[in-house]
Amino acid sequence: MVNPEFEKVLKASFLDGFEGALRDCAPSMQWECKELRENKGLQSEEAVVLTISSHLFRIIYFLYFTNDAKCHEFVSSGLNIKNENLPQSRVYDYLCEVGNSFFGAIKRTLGNTVPSLGMSTPNILDKSCFKYVGELKIDSDGFAVAQMNGQPLFYASYHLSASGELNFEVEQAATEEVVDAGELEFF
Amino acid sequence: MMITIGILTIAVIALAVLVYKLKSKDEETQQQLSQLNQQIDNMVEAATLEAAQAELAQVSSSSRAEIDNVRNEARVQIDEALEAKAALENELAITLENINNQSNTEKADVTDGLVRVKKDLEDLQGLLITFERWHESLSQLMEHNSVMHKQNEEFFKIVKQIVILALNAAIEAARAGEFGRGFAVVADEVRSLAMRSQELSESYRENLSKNDFLTTSTFQDIQASGKMLYTEVLSTTAKVEALISKHG
Numbered sequence: 001m002v003n004p005e006f007e008k009v010l011k012a013s014f015l016d017g018f019e020g021a022l023r024d025c026a027p028s029m030q031w032e033c034k035e036l037r038e039n040k041g042l043q044s045e046e047a048v049v050l051t052i053s054s055h056l057f058r059i060i061y062f063l064y065f066t067n068d069a070k071c072h073e074f075v076s077s078g079l080n081i082k083n084e085n086l087p088q089s090r091v092y093d094y095l096c097e098v099g100n101s102f103f104g105a106i107k108r109t110l111g112n113t114v115p116s117l118g119m120s121t122p123n124i125l126d127k128s129c130f131k132y133v134g135e136l137k138i139d140s141d142g143f144a145v146a147q148m149n150g151q152p153l154f155y156a157s158y159h160l161s162a163s164g165e166l167n168f169e170v171e172q173a174a175t176e177e178v179v180d181a182g183e184l185e186f187f
Numbered sequence: 188m189m190i191t192i193g194i195l196t197i198a199v200i201a202l203a204v205l206v207y208k209l210k211s212k213d214e215e216t217q218q219q220l221s222q223l224n225q226q227i228d229n230m231v232e233a234a235t236l237e238a239a240q241a242e243l244a245q246v247s248s249s250s251r252a253e254i255d256n257v258r259n260e261a262r263v264q265i266d267e268a269l270e271a272k273a274a275l276e277n278e279l280a281i282t283l284e285n286i287n288n289q290s291n292t293e294k295a296d297v298t299d300g301l302v303r304v305k306k307d308l309e310d311l312q313g314l315l316i317t318f319e320r321w322h323e324s325l326s327q328l329m330e331h332n333s334v335m336h337k338q339n340e341e342f343f344k345i346v347k348q349i350v351i352l353a354l355n356a357a358i359e360a361a362r363a364g365e366f367g368r369g370f371a372v373v374a375d376e377v378r379s380l381a382m383r384s385q386e387l388s389e390s391y392r393e394n395l396s397k398n399d400f401l402t403t404s405t406f407q408d409i410q411a412s413g414k415m416l417y418t419e420v421l422s423t424t425a426k427v428e429a430l431i432s433k434h435g
Contacts, residue, residue, distance in 0.1 A: 051407035053415055058408050118415030120407035121322075123329070128396035135401060 001139045001162050006113065010059075010160065011035070011142050013109035018156050021102035022146050025078040029148050036143040041155030042130050048099035051120040052107050057162040060133065061106070062125075063099045064155040067091065074153060096122040102156070136161045294434060301431045308424040318413040325406040332399050339391050346384040353378030 002010075019033040041047065041064030048063040065071050067088075075094045076083040099122045107119050140160040145152050353374050360371035 049403060049407070051404065051411045053408050053411035055415075058411065060404055060407070116415050116419050118411040118413065118418065120410040120414075123403050123407065125399060125403060126396065128392070129400035129403075132397045132400040135397070136404060 001165060002160065007140055009110065009113055010140065010158070013106045014061075014142055014156070014158050015144055016109070017102045017105035018144055018146055018154075020105055021098055022148070022154070024101060025098055026074060026148070029074075029077070030150065032147045032150075033144055034147070036145055036155075039141075039143045039155070039157050040145060040152075041143065041157055042127075044155055045127050047125050047127075047130065048095050048122045049125050050099055050103045050122045052103065052110065052117055053120075054114050054117050056164050057139075057160055059158050059160045060136065061099075061103050062130070062133075062155075062157045062159075063095070063102060064130075064157070065095060065153075070148075070151070070153055071095075074148065092124055096124070133159050298431060298434050301427055301434070305424060305427045305431065308420055308427060311420045312417070312424070314413065314420070315417055318410065318417070321406070321409055321413070325402065325409075328402055329399070329406075332395060332402060336392070336395050336399075339388060339395060343385065343388040343392070346381050346388055349381035350378060350385065353381050 015033050015035060019031055022029075022031050022033070041062060044064035045066040047065065050061050052059045052061070069083075072083050072086055072091065075091050076086050078098075079086070079090065079094060103119060103122075107117055111117055136159065138159045139162045141158060143157045144155070146154040146156070356374035357371055357378065360367035360374050363370065
């Protein structure tokens with residue numbers, strides 16, 4: 001259903017977008033994003049959810065987070081305000097912005113291969129909703145973790161649902177980028 | 188004898204003189220013959236040349252006539268070709284004019300068509316308003332789901348309280364002994380109903396979560412696809428505008 005070249009682009013754009021967005025938000029932190037074999041994000045409390053659609057497929061992306069002290073530290077650092085003055089609404093707004101930046105980067109990369117794409121606005125979903133992603137007909141998926149200063153802070157996943165054969169011609173440059181996208185470490 | 192010898196010597200000398208003279212005569216004759224031959228050769232050559240000249244003159248005259256004929260024929264053919272060319276040019280000019288007229292009409296039709304397509308595409312850009320409406324409706328739906336979640340949580344808490352109350356009622360009924368037997372039956376029924384309500388509430392919560400996910404994913408797909416279509420419409424409008432300015 002999904003050709004391997006396109007699958008590579010999907011995966012590489014997912015990991016690059018994840019790390020890039022977090023580095024942009026908190027450049028002073030040490031960030032490392034790694035691919036996972038299973039979706040560890042399901043353990044998180046909430047997730048920013050966003051969809052990228054084309055004529056032939058839709059991809060639903062999750063940025064999982066737990067609204068705890070570590071998360072607040074990340075948000076207050078990004079907003080440059082003190083942790084104790086951080087209202088809950090600002091936390092959600094900021095994480096939605098991170099999601100927008102993350103998934104927007106993916107959309108730009110995929111745009112080099114797929115002729116026309118559209119991206120939704122982000123929404124926040126509760127943990128109880130995560131398991132229902134299986135209700136969609138998933139043809140391809142991927143999972144990753146982002147570690148801040150060596151500690152896991154965010155998880156992410158993508159789930160592609162195709163309406164037909166996805167045989168996009170991937171430019172050579174894009175494939176080379178994928179090859180050089182860094183080693184994948186499995187947990 | 189001496190006389191004979193003398194005569195013979197004289198005769199020999201005379202013969203030698205004669206031979207010498209004859210030889211000289213012969214050489215002269217040979218020379219004259221050679222000259223004569225030369226003259227004859229010259230005469231033959233002159234005659235041949237004259238004949239050749241005559242023949243050449245004849246051939247030249249015939250060739251000239253032939254050349255004149257060919258030239259005349261060629262002139263006739265050139266004249267005919269020029270006439271045909273002029274006729275063809277005239278015909279071409281008329282055809283070109285017809286094509287040009289037809290092309291202008293078709294060009295005007297195409298431009299009109301493109302202007303109509305552009306207007307339709309501009310109308311399609313109103314799709315954004317529809318997407319905004321969907322966005323609002325779905326946001327309301329999500330809010331409504333959220334309210335239902337809260338109500339269900341409240342209901343779940345009440346049901347849990349009822350379960351505890353029913354349990355307490357059963358304990359009190361047991362303590363009342365014979366007098367509380369009827370009440371114990373009621374308490375058990377209430378507890379049983381509360382347990383079923385709890386199960387129902389849990390199932391309802393699951394369904395609400397599923398509903399949250401499906402509503403969000405569907406809404407996002409519609410929104411993303413809508414944005415994709417809008418971008419496509421904008422891009423097509425730009426292409427149509429470019430075509431209008433090229434043809435208009």
